[in-house]
Amino acid sequence: xxxxxxxxxxxxxxxxxxxxxxxxxxxxxxxxxxxxxxxxxxxxxxxxxxxxxxxxxxxxxxxxxxxxxxxxxxxxxxxxxxxxxxxxxxxxxxxxxxxxxxxxxxxxxxxxxxxxxxxxxxxxxxxxxxxxxxxxxxxxxxxxxxxxxxxxxxxxxxxxxxxxxxxxxxxxxxxxxxxxxxxxxxxxxxxxxxxxxxxxxxxxxxxxxxxxxxxxxxxxxxxxxxxxxxxxxxxxxxxxxxxxxxxxxxxxxxxxxxxxxxxxxxxxxxxxxxxxxxxxxxxxxxxxxxxxxxxxxxxxxxxxxxxxxxxxxxxxxxxxxxxxxxxxxxxxxxxxxxxxxxxxxxxxxxxxxxxxxxxxxxxxxxxxxxxxxxxxxxxxxxxxxxxxxxxxxxxxxxxxxxxxxxxxxxxxxxxxxxxxxxxxxxxxxxxxxxxxxxxxxxxxxxxxxxxxxxxxxxxxxxxxxxxxxxxxxxxxxxxxxxxxxxxxxxxxxxxxxxxxxxxxxxxxxxxxxxxxxxxxxxxxxxxxxxxxxxxxxxxxxxxxxxxxxxxxxxxxxxxxxxxxxxxxxxxxxxxxxxxxxxxxxxxxxxxxxxxxxxxxxxxxxxxxxxxxxxxxxxxxxxxxxxxxxxxxxxxxxxxxxxxxxxxxxxxxxxxxxxxxxxxxxxxxxxxxxxxxxxxxxxxxxxxxxxxxxxxxxxxxxxxxxxxxxxxxxxxxxxxxxxxxxxxxxxxxxxxxxxxxxxxxxxxxxxxxxxxxxxxxxxxxxxxxxxxxxxxxxxxxxxxxxxxxxxxxxxxxxxxxxxxxxxxxxxxxxxxxxxxxxxxxxxxxxxxxxxxxxxxxxxxxxxxxxxxxxxxxxxxxxxxxxxxxxxxxxxxxxxxxxxxxxxxxxxxxxxxxxxxxxxxxxxxxx
Ligand code: PEP
Ligand code: MG
Numbered sequence: 001x002x003x004x005x006x007x008x009x010x011x012x013x014x015x016x017x018x019x020x021x022x023x024x025x026x027x028x029x030x031x032x033x034x035x036x037x038x039x040x041x042x043x044x045x046x047x048x049x050x051x052x053x054x055x056x057x058x059x060x061x062x063x064x065x066x067x068x069x070x071x072x073x074x075x076x077x078x079x080x081x082x083x084x085x086x087x088x089x090x091x092x093x094x095x096x097x098x099x100x101x102x103x104x105x106x107x108x109x110x111x112x113x114x115x116x117x118x119x120x121x122x123x124x125x126x127x128x129x130x131x132x133x134x135x136x137x138x139x140x141x142x143x144x145x146x147x148x149x150x151x152x153x154x155x156x157x158x159x160x161x162x163x164x165x166x167x168x169x170x171x172x173x174x175x176x177x178x179x180x181x182x183x184x185x186x187x188x189x190x191x192x193x194x195x196x197x198x199x200x201x202x203x204x205x206x207x208x209x210x211x212x213x214x215x216x217x218x219x220x221x222x223x224x225x226x227x228x229x230x231x232x233x234x235x236x237x238x239x240x241x242x243x244x245x246x247x248x249x250x251x252x253x254x255x256x257x258x259x260x261x262x263x264x265x266x267x268x269x270x271x272x273x274x275x276x277x278x279x280x281x282x283x284x285x286x287x288x289x290x291x292x293x294x295x296x297x298x299x300x301x302x303x304x305x306x307x308x309x310x311x312x313x314x315x316x317x318x319x320x321x322x323x324x325x326x327x328x329x330x331x332x333x334x335x336x337x338x339x340x341x342x343x344x345x346x347x348x349x350x351x352x353x354x355x356x357x358x359x360x361x362x363x364x365x366x367x368x369x370x371x372x373x374x375x376x377x378x379x380x381x382x383x384x385x386x387x388x389x390x391x392x393x394x395x396x397x398x399x400x401x402x403x404x405x406x407x408x409x410x411x412x413x414x415x416x417x418x419x420x421x422x423x424x425x426x427x428x429x430x431x432x433x434x435x436x437x438x439x440x441x442x443x444x445x446x447x448x449x450x451x452x453x454x455x456x457x458x459x460x461x462x463x464x465x466x467x468x469x470x471x472x473x474x475x476x477x478x479x480x481x482x483x484x485x486x487x488x489x490x491x492x493x494x495x496x497x498x499x500x501x502x503x504x505x506x507x508x509x510x511x512x513x514x515x516x517x518x519x520x521x522x523x524x525x526x527x528x529x530x531x532x533x534x535x536x537x538x539x540x541x542x543x544x545x546x547x548x549x550x551x552x553x554x555x556x557x558x559x560x561x562x563x564x565x566x567x568x569x570x571x572x573x574x575x576x577x578x579x580x581x582x583x584x585x586x587x588x589x590x591x592x593x594x595x596x597x598x599x600x601x602x603x604x605x606x607x608x609x610x611x612x613x614x615x616x617x618x619x620x621x622x623x624x625x626x627x628x629x630x631x632x633x634x635x636x637x638x639x640x641x642x643x644x645x646x647x648x649x650x651x652x653x654x655x656x657x658x659x660x661x662x663x664x665x666x667x668x669x670x671x672x673x674x675x676x677x678x679x680x681x682x683x684x685x686x687x688x689x690x691x692x693x694x695x696x697x698x699x700x701x702x703x704x705x706x707x708x709x710x711x712x713x714x715x716x717x718x719x720x721x722x723x724x725x726x727x728x729x730x731x732x733x734x735x736x737x738x739x740x741x742x743x744x745x746x747x748x749x750x751x752x753x754x755x756x757x758x759x760x761x762x763x764x765x766x767x768x769x770x771x772x773x774x775x776x777x778x779x780x781x782x783x784x785x786x787x788x789x790x791x792x793x794x795x796x797x798x799x800x801x802x803x804x805x806x807x808x809x810x811x812x813x814x815x816x817x818x819x820x821x822x823x824x825x826x827x828x829x830x831x832x833x834x835x836x837x838x839x840x841x842x843x844x845x846x847x848x849x850x851x852x853x854x855x856x857x858x859x860x861x862x863x864x865x866x867x868x869x870x871x872x873x874x875x876x877x878x879x880x881x882x883x884x885x886x887x888x889x890x891x892x893x894x895x896x897x898x899x900x901x902x903x904x905x906x907x908x909x
Contacts, residue, residue, distance in 0.1 A: 003072030006058040007080050010051055013039040030055050032247035034106030037347050044326055046319050049343050050087040051101070051251030052080035056108065059223045059245035067220065074216070077250070081215075088252055093211040097134070098127035100144075100253040103218040105225055107246045110348060114234045115246055116155040116225040118218040119288075120148035120253060124209040128192075140258050142188035147288075149195040149207050152214065156221040159202045167194045181287075215250070222248045254343045256336040257288045263309060263337040264289045267302050268350045269320040270330045275352065275359025275537070279303070279320055281333075289334060289345070312342040323347050328369045330360050354379075354386035355535065362537040365544075373906050376545045381873040381896040381903070385517070387538055388892050389416025389480060390528040392515055397526065400513075405523045407501045410462075410487030411817060412519035413473035415892075418460030418482040419513035419525035422506055424497050426454025433457040441512055443499060445492050446485075446814075447472040449584045449642060455481060460514050462521060464490040464499075467817020467835055474868065479562075480892040482516030486818035490521075533569065533895070542570060542895055545902035551879060552886030553897045554630075556866055558582065560621035563631075566891035570898050573630040574622065575798060575888020576738075576866035579715055580636045582618045583611070583643060595711070596640050597686050608714040615718035616725070623726045623733045630734040632798065632866075632888075633719055634777065635712045635755075637740040639700040641690040650684045696806065696813075701741020701779075705751045716755045720762035723770045736773045738798060743780045745789035752793050777866070779803035784850035791854040791861055798888070799847055801867025801875075805834050808843050835868065838875040844882065851882055864888055873900035880904035 008016050008031070016039070020026035028036045035053035042048050054077060061070040081101075085091050090099035100122040105115035123131070123145045131141040153159040168180065171191050175183055183191070199207045208214050225231060226246045235242055256264030265283025270276060282299035285308060305313040316335060319342075323331045332350035336343050352360065361375035370378070400406055420439035423429040430453050432438040442458040444451060446465045455461050455475055460482035463472045467486055476483030492499040497508040504523065506512060513522040554575035555566030563574060583592040588611060595607035622631055645653075657677050664670045692698035705712035716737060723733045737755065742748045752774050763770055775796030778784050780803070787797070806813040811821060813835060824830040838844050847865075854861045864886040869875035871889030876897055879887050881904070889897050 004057070004070070005076070006055055006070055006073040007076035008039070008053050008055065009080050009083055010035075010039045010042040010048060010053070012052075013043050029108045029244065030057060030247070032056060032106030032108060032249070033110055033348060034104065034346060035247045035249050038249065038251070040326070041323070041344055041347060044322065046322065046344050046347075047342060049252040049254050049345070050084045051249060052077075052084070053106075054219060054248040054250065056245035056247045059226060059247065060243065062220075062223045063227065063245065067224070069220075077215070077219070078212075080250070084252055090252075092122055092215075093124070093127060095126045095130045098122055098130050100127075101215065102249075102251050102253055103215065103222055104249045104251070105222045105246045106249050107226070107240075108244050109238070109240050111231060111234050111238075111240070114225075114231040115228065116222050118148070118151045118155055118214075118221070120144045120151075121214045121218055122211040122253075123148050124211060124214075126209075127211070135258060137258060139183075139185035139188055140255070142185060142192050143183075143257070144255070146188055146192040146195050148214075149192065149199055152207065152218065153195070153199045153202070155225075156217045157199070157203045159199065163198050163202060164195060167191060167198060219248050219250075222246060251345075254336045254338040254341075254345075255288070256284070256338065257286050258338060260286050261337075261340050262286055263305070263312075264335070265299075265302060265305070266332070266334050267316065267320065268330060268332050269324050270350070270356070270360055270363075272330075272332075272350055272352045272356055275356035275363065277363060279317060289336065309337055309340070312337050312340065315342050319344060324369065328364065328374075330356075354383035357383055358387075358535065358541050359537040362540050372544050373548060375541060376548060376899065376902050377906055379541060379899060381900045384538070384542075384896045384899050385415050385893075387533050387535060388895065389482065389516070390418070391517070392417040392513065392526045392528055397515070397520075397522075400522045400524070400526055406520050407504050407506075407523055408487050408489045408521040410464075410484045410490075410519045410521070411467065411473075411822075412516055413467075413470075413485050414461075414476035414481060414483035415516045416460070416480065416482035417513065417515050417517070417526065417528045418458075419511065419528070420459045422499070422508055422510050422512055423454070423458070424492070424494055424499075424508055426451040428508075429454035430457040441514060443490075443492065443512075444472070445494070446470060447475070448646075449581070450589075450645075452584060453586075455479070460516065461485075462487065462490075462512070462514050464488065464492050465818045466814060467821065467833075470814055470817070476516075477868070477871070477890040477892065480890075482514055484514045484516060484519050484521060486822070487519075487521060488818055488822075538895075542898050545899045546570070547902075548905050549898065549901035550905050551876065551884060551901040552864075553894055553901060554632075554864065554886045554888040555891045555894055556870070556888050557622070557891055559618075560625045562891050563622050563625035566894055567625060567629070569891055569894040571629075571891065571894045573632070573734075573886070573888075574626055575632055575864050575870070575886060577619075577622060577631065577633045578637065579615070579618075579633050580638055582615060583636075588614050589643065592643050593683070596643060596690075597682055604708075605710060608710055612714055612718050612721075615715060616722045619719050619722035619735075620726050623722060623735070624729070624731055628732040628734075630736055632736040632738050632775070632796075633715075634738040634740055634866075635715050636704055637701050639690070639692065639695040639698055640704070641687055641692070641695065644683055644687045644690070647684065647687045647691065650680055650687060654680050654684065696803075701777075702739050702747045702751050703741070705739065705755075706747065709754055712751065712755060713758045716758045717762055720759050720770060720772075721766070723772070724762065724766040724768045727768055727770065734771055736775055736796060738775050738777055738796075740777045740800065741779050741803065742776045742790060743782045745786060745793060748776050748790055748793040775862075777803075778847070778850050780807050781846055784846040785853075787850040787853035788857045791857040794854075794861075795858070796862040796864070797850060797854055799850070799863070799865040799867060799884075801838060801843060801847075801865055801869045802835070804846065804867065805839065805843050805869075808846060809834060809839070837872050838869045838878050840878060844878050848882055851884070862886075871897055873897075873903070876900040877904040877907070880908065 031053050090097045092099045102119045104117045128145045132138045150164045175187050196207050256262045263285045267281030271280045281302035330350040331347045334346040361378045364370045365375040420441045423440040429440050429442045440458045442454050443462045446463050461472050463485040511525050513526040552572050554573040555571035556576040557563045557566050558581045591610045598604035661673050773795040776794045777800040778797050779800035862885045866888040870887040871893030
């Protein structure tokens with residue numbers, strides 16, 4: 001029986017490929033990323049110090065067996081070691097020409113710094129002396145030897161780092177120097193001896209002098225570090241499976257610290273922050289790799305290497321090109337120059353900012369390295385998000401986290417970073433912003449439509465309740481305001497104007513920062529950076545994405561400014577104008593309330609007549625912005641009580657007013673108070689009357705239009721009068737009237753007939769023909785199931801997936817996300833939050849029935865989505881599969897949706 005191959009030399013990539021069946025992914029899984037790239041570099045002729053890989057399979061077998069090497073593995077290690085000896089002319093443990101090796105971890109997915117490494121293996125008292133004889137550099141040799149004892153002690157034997165640090169501090173003090181690099185040969189010799197003592201005292205054994213014993217123990221330590229706490233935590237956080245194992249890379253040591261003809265450095269083939277072409281990096285003459293990374297010594301810019309090591313620099317530049325050409329991606333390389341000879345120690349795809357990622361993808365396409373579709377696929381929708389909102393400086397975030405200033409975490413419902421004074425009330429938010437020029441964060445248990453002015457004035461919004469489709473989330477996304485909602489740990493006491501977050505007390509006026517990307521809340525203000533949507537590379541990339549996508553991308557916008565922004569971001573229409581939002585504005589709300597409170601039809605008519613010009617102006621503004629593009633106006637939807645003050649608040653105000661009467665001094669004062677009481681009493685009565693047990697299932701949507709026909713008629717009149725007005729101005733207008741929350745075809749039939757009559761009447765009055773359509777929202781399961789009947793009366797469908805998810809699951813869109821829903825997701829009962837990503841097995845199935853049934857009656861039926869899912873990349877992919885016509889999302893998500901739609905189309909190819 002032949003034993004399995006557990007060990008591969010770097011030049012044995014071919015046989016590994018044969019073993020795993022050829023795919024690069026599988027080679028990476030077997031060799032780990034670092035080993036696979038080292039072997040690949042060897043194959044394409046890049047100078048890599050001789051070495052070999054002990055596979056991840058060996059690691060897994062070792063761990064499963066409870067710490068026993070797989071059969072044959074160690075013999076294979078010894079064999080590979082002999083090959084290196086032959087290649088280098090050096091021998092492991094040889095007191096004349098000693099070979100030294102490093103033993104490094106390397107998993108399939110990069111886990112920076114999470115697992116272990118031991119350098120300089122092979123040094124002992126004898127070989128150290130041999131190295132001194134060979135190099136004539138005692139200082140270098142004993143520095144290397146003590147590093148081995150230190151790393152071996154901490155990594156393999158678990159001796160605490162501080163113990164070694166104490167010795168180093170004492171040595172520096174004794175020598176009267178502040179940095180280690182100023183220690184001399186005698187100092188390092190003494191440190192080496194002390195380290196050996198420390199080692200013995202803490203491990204009860206002598207530092208092993210047998211190099212093979214050192215290698216064996218180091219290999220075991222690297223295997224075991226796969227299950228170290230750091231590594232396990234990292235994998236949990238980064239969603240990396242726990243059964244992959246780590247490979248061990250055993251590589252000939254090359255030294256960058258053997259004199260001034262030696263150096264070491266790191267370089268990226270392009271700038272990782274901006275994406276600009278050209279090498280970027282740091283290097284140090286006469287130093288070891290870790291000195292560059294540790295930041296103890298001031299590094300030099302890589303370009304200065306052209307002067308100090310011209311040949312090596314030229315070679316490095318040509319290797320950089322070769323590696324980019326090979327990997328077709330920006331590379332992050334580590335190298336060492338030993339006695340003038342350049343060695344590459346590592347290459348991997350370089351980490352980069354979103355901005356750099358976009359520029360690199362576009363530049364590489366132009367350079368012929370990748371194709372246009374590859375460039376589009378290389379950028380994730382989340383990276384596009386970066387261009388649209390201010391972001392916190394990543395260094396500031398790390399600093400705040402490490403100093404305990406991250407005090408809570410909630411739902412990251414609207415991206416971007418914001419900092420400012422805590423304000424608990426919308427009016428005050430507006431006052432502090434407008435009057436005092438302060439930056440504020442509006443903090444509320446939850447927001448309501450009449451908080452919008454405060455939300456608009458604020459930098460961002462933070463709520464302790466609510467979910468992804470809560471009012472705060474919707475409005476924040478719509479206006480591009482960062483928002484964190486549903487922060488259950490936040491105890492807000494509005495009466496005391498303070499909030500508690502565990503031990504931390506935050507008062508109104510204190511400064512906080514919120515990160516809408518991560519849902520984190522920080523104490524104090526973190527510095528922000530403003531990315532730029534006008535980035536020319538981004539514009540190109542998105543225009544390439546447009547060539548691949550088949551889904552239209554429209555926007556949810558209520559106001560002309562939103563429409564303008566949406567259009568400038570590439571929206572092809574308005575998929576949802578929530579017409580009721582206009583009623584909340586200060587000059588309209590009293591009129592709308594008058595309409596609600598009217599006892600006589602004539603009073604109601606009067607209020608509606610007064611509202612008409614406002615609505616007409618609103619719609620005309622939208623039509624002008626969207627000249628030539630469709631605009632879907634959704635008729636009033638929410639239950640009417642939302643337009644009245646809160647009942648509890650009203651009761652409080654009333655008892656307050658009644659108390660004030662007692663203290664009123666003059667008759668006119670009393671009269672004024674009585675009048676106020678009368679008005680508030682009326683409001684209270686009406687609010688009482690409109691109160692419903694389940695308002696979301698009550699008098700809303702199409703039911704309102706049927707119940708108060710003049711209300712939706714007024715809206716339709718406003719739409720058509722506005723359409724006629726702007727048509728005369730030369731604008732091409734394509735209005736679409738959308739009727740919400742239809743459950744039965746008859747509702748739509750009745751409402752449409754009434755409204756279409758009004759539309760015809762306006763067109764006749766104006767003597768103009770408008771190209772219009774009537775359609776409906778599919779927001780109730782029954783609507784989806786009877787879509788063929790509904791399609792008789794609808795020229796288009798728009799899936800209102802906020803309500804459709806609510807009604808399919810029977811889960812409240814307003815409360816669940818700050819309650820049991822998150823618990824469900826946390827416990828794995830639900831795979832994810834269905835209000836964030838479409839529920840494929842339930843809601844999407846209903847959508848499919850709706851599309852199929854609808855199009856069976858009306859083949860050209862336009863089907864879109866306007867729920868919050870329309871801006872979610874994974875939901876967009878599902879919409880693509882369903883064959884929807886378009887997705888509609890907040891203006892700020894339009895660029896993301898364009899890219900996500902292209903990804904969906906390309907991945908289906
Ligand atoms: C929906 O329900 O998905 C929708 C877009 O309508 P609203 O959020 O206004 O209820
Ligand atoms: Mg809805």
